[in-house]
Amino acid sequence: MTPLLFHKYHGLGNDYLVCHRSVAEQLRTEQIRILCHRHYGVGSDGLLIDSGDLHQPTLRIINPDGSEAEKSGNGLRIYARYLFDIGRVGHESFLVHTAGGDVHCRVHDDPHQITVEMGQANFSPAALPALIDQPEVLNYPLKLADETILVSLVSMGNPHCVVLVDKLDLALVHRLGPQIENHPVFPKRTNVQLVEVVDRTTLRIGIWERGAGFTMASGSSSCAAASVMRKLDRVNNRVSVNMPGGQLQITFDDNFQVSMSGPVHKIASLTLDEDCFAGGKVAS
């Protein structure tokens, strides 16, 4: 049996455990839930699985509820830094395969700083998917249990539902997040962002992640929120996105190709004790 070796990193407080495919293959979904649990396990906002392919880095992203995500912005920055730390890449730009599309990553001279070319923001609801028969969904009235809110949809390779608010209130993120995440219009659920426009170069966002809940930061959410605000002409093509965990820089070209830059820090390398899986059961 391969030792259960993990490497823990965070990007602005959005924390992930990274492991090799041979380690992940030993884990059942229920065990991943325990591993990511903050009391029964090591605790993380998800698991990043490295294919170990020396020629073509390939990343799988597992949410803490055991579901699989197509893409993750902070996950990609962390994966890039992990590949740098183990000597598989240097400072040159390199390609990573994800289920949500190929991206280019670059570790800066200061290896805490990483840029990911996240690909093109896709405003078609079919891309999320969302069951709304329109070419694009901007400020669409979505009916919730007790209210109707205006939402805008975008796929960054993974699904996002963006809600523009006058003033960001994190309690509202906790109240609306799970309702929107699990709304029947989203057959594969969705990530959710509440967005306050501070000015044409600055956003504040609160995030509710699919399969993870409230998180301190999210890279794909920052790209999604900035893309929708760009589409609505509320921001310029360079935007600072502020989250409870800190700030990411997002830039666009004229075709909505999105670039994201921000920090990553390593927390620890650790070997999991199998006893971890004997002591807890996490609700699915």
Ligand SMILES: N[C@@H](CCC[C@H](N)C(=O)O)C(=O)O
């Ligand atoms: N934290 C991530 C997003 C992770 C995946 C997401 N929960 C999903 O299910 O799509 C980020 O930084 O982008």
